[in-house]
Amino acid sequence: MKNLLALKPYFFRYKQMYLEGFFFIILTNIFGVIGPKFIGNAIDAMSRSFQLREIIFNVGLYVLFAALSGFFLFLVRQRVIVASRHIEFDLKNDYYNHLQKLPRRFYDHTGTGELISRGTNDLNAVREFLGPGVMYSFTTFFRLVFAIIAMVSLSPALTLFALLPAPVLSYSVYKIGRSMQKQSKSIQESYAGITNLVQENLSGIKIVKSYTREAAEIRRFETVNRQYYRKNLVLGKLQALFFAFLTTLSALSLIPVIWIGGINVMNGTMTVGDITQFIVYVSMLSWPIISIGWVTSIIQKAAASQARLTEILDAPTTISDENPLPDPAPRQTNFSGALSLHEISFHYPNQPDNEVLNNISLDILPGSKVAFVGATGSGKTTLVNLLPRLYDPTKGRVLLDGIDIRTLSLETLREEIGFVPQANFLFSDTIAHNIDYGNRNPEPEQIIEASRIAMLYDDVQDFPDKFDTMLGEKGINLSGGQKQRACIARALARKPEVLILDDALSAVDTATEARIFEAMLRSLPETTIILISHRISTVKNCDRIFVLDKGTIAESGTHEELITQESLYAELYNHQLLEDEILSLS
Numbered sequence: 001m002k003n004l005l006a007l008k009p010y011f012f013r014y015k016q017m018y019l020e021g022f023f024f025i026i027l028t029n030i031f032g033v034i035g036p037k038f039i040g041n042a043i044d045a046m047s048r049s050f051q052l053r054e055i056i057f058n059v060g061l062y063v064l065f066a067a068l069s070g071f072f073l074f075l076v077r078q079r080v081i082v083a084s085r086h087i088e089f090d091l092k093n094d095y096y097n098h099l100q101k102l103p104r105r106f107y108d109h110t111g112t113g114e115l116i117s118r119g120t121n122d123l124n125a126v127r128e129f130l131g132p133g134v135m136y137s138f139t140t141f142f143r144l145v146f147a148i149i150a151m152v153s154l155s156p157a158l159t160l161f162a163l164l165p166a167p168v169l170s171y172s173v174y175k176i177g178r179s180m181q182k183q184s185k186s187i188q189e190s191y192a193g194i195t196n197l198v199q200e201n202l203s204g205i206k207i208v209k210s211y212t213r214e215a216a217e218i219r220r221f222e223t224v225n226r227q228y229y230r231k232n233l234v235l236g237k238l239q240a241l242f243f244a245f246l247t248t249l250s251a252l253s254l255i256p257v258i259w260i261g262g263i264n265v266m267n268g269t270m271t272v273g274d275i276t277q278f279i280v281y282v283s284m285l286s287w288p289i290i291s292i293g294w295v296t297s298i299i300q301k302a303a304a305s306q307a308r309l310t311e312i313l314d315a316p317t318t319i320s321d322e323n324p325l326p327d328p329a330p331r332q333t334n335f336s337g338a339l340s341l342h343e344i345s346f347h348y349p350n351q352p353d354n355e356v357l358n359n360i361s362l363d364i365l366p367g368s369k370v371a372f373v374g375a376t377g378s379g380k381t382t383l384v385n386l387l388p389r390l391y392d393p394t395k396g397r398v399l400l401d402g403i404d405i406r407t408l409s410l411e412t413l414r415e416e417i418g419f420v421p422q423a424n425f426l427f428s429d430t431i432a433h434n435i436d437y438g439n440r441n442p443e444p445e446q447i448i449e450a451s452r453i454a455m456l457y458d459d460v461q462d463f464p465d466k467f468d469t470m471l472g473e474k475g476i477n478l479s480g481g482q483k484q485r486a487c488i489a490r491a492l493a494r495k496p497e498v499l500i501l502d503d504a505l506s507a508v509d510t511a512t513e514a515r516i517f518e519a520m521l522r523s524l525p526e527t528t529i530i531l532i533s534h535r536i537s538t539v540k541n542c543d544r545i546f547v548l549d550k551g552t553i554a555e556s557g558t559h560e561e562l563i564t565q566e567s568l569y570a571e572l573y574n575h576q577l578l579e580d581e582i583l584s585l586s
């Protein structure tokens, strides 16, 4: 239950609507409970002498009160249900905003399907509480209070008999409701599993097809879908039992009323009209009594869902919040792009025993072009991920122009760094929009210049709508190399001081990669460029090359210096020379 306290600020934001809603709940119930009095009067008028005018008058009043009750019920829904829709809108926005701010490491261990399911299913469960849950809780309370007052005024003893089955009814509803809620929770989890599987399958559909795994994927889907279907069948059975049980029990509760009420009429202590009125109250009460259990299960379901949402909403948003330094450096606008790594060590949060980087120290001069090479898994990507603070080092410091990057705002830092990761991504949008993605005020010249440097410009000229050509689902598909060059253009369009290219041209052949990089190095004399590549031909013109081996810097120097050392780099170089020779012979 205390999970729901997280919703307090939202309730306060719409308190006016909720307060008006509560006021209308009181009014709808007052009119609803007074109405049956006129039915009683009309029946008594019939049994005394058939006074048509009196009957019409009472029936008219009953209709008027029923209409007033209905009118205020309309206003209740207009306030409470509408307020819950407002909160749902705000919650959805807050959830999505939060997802955007969560650090990269959060996504390492949380499935996309899981996040989608929480943002839809769980959020719906919370919305049900904020709307129908709140509305029925208060309606139940006031309906019970007013109806019982009216019943006691007619006959306290009969009221007692009428209410005898109420605790059993409510408790049973609560118990069945709990089983239903458990089942719903398990269904939500299954649904999250299905969403995850579909999302993953569709993202990797090209792999599925190239490995002809369609049949296996269909079987995998069928298995989880069957689980989901079976769980829903169980829930269906529980619901069927629930409603059958309720109808029977509420009908049974009329037996003592008719029995004792009949005796009272025969004794002359009550009129037929009184009994009729009483029976209307008893049937009027059966829904509020049932809804005590129903509302309880809505509240429990919402509490469980809110806990799942809070888990995400409480995850620290920016990486800087996790590790703030005491005195943030003043914002600096002109960085030169000098980088220093001081005794950096790093392990991934989920693998504390696997030191991926070990006590690395190095300096990168402003405007210099450096490269990291090394065997796969040696830690190159991990190392460059520390520069825009996708992760923070577990030990040591990274300095940009002598300033510890943890003291800069993430926005300032990331504005200075253009990053082209290994796994690139383009949106289903125009080429121009994809290139100016990171810019606030994109200029067409900037897009053209960036695409020229990334050697994409000529390719774009061949597309039907040039830079306005749509990509992806609604447009054309780029080749692997074109995609990579578009991603490089995107990073360049921001005019960063530091440009990181992590195996960014692996999809083009060796000669083209070397040619593109050489041109890029020449076009950006002032930009600090950090290259990661497996190809020596690409990195050999860099000012400095660092060779990583099992998370440490094994060697560093220029290409000429390193090949004379006859160590790792030289070995890699000779190996690639040999490969090239074999290729040229074949």
Ligand SMILES: Nc1ncnc2c1ncn2[C@@H]1O[C@H](COP(=O)(O)OP(=O)(O)OP(=O)(O)O)[C@@H](O)[C@H]1O
Residues within 6 Å of the ligand: 108, 348, 350, 351, 356, 374, 375, 376, 377, 378, 379, 380, 381, 382, 383, 422
């Ligand atoms: N998110 C992660 N969580 C846990 N371990 C990781 C994660 N990412 C990478 N690793 C591990 O860190 C080590 C270094 O990986 P990294 O990607 O930095 O190597 P790399 O030198 O860039 O390799 P490659 O040349 O294949 O890209 C590997 O052992 C890898 O399994």
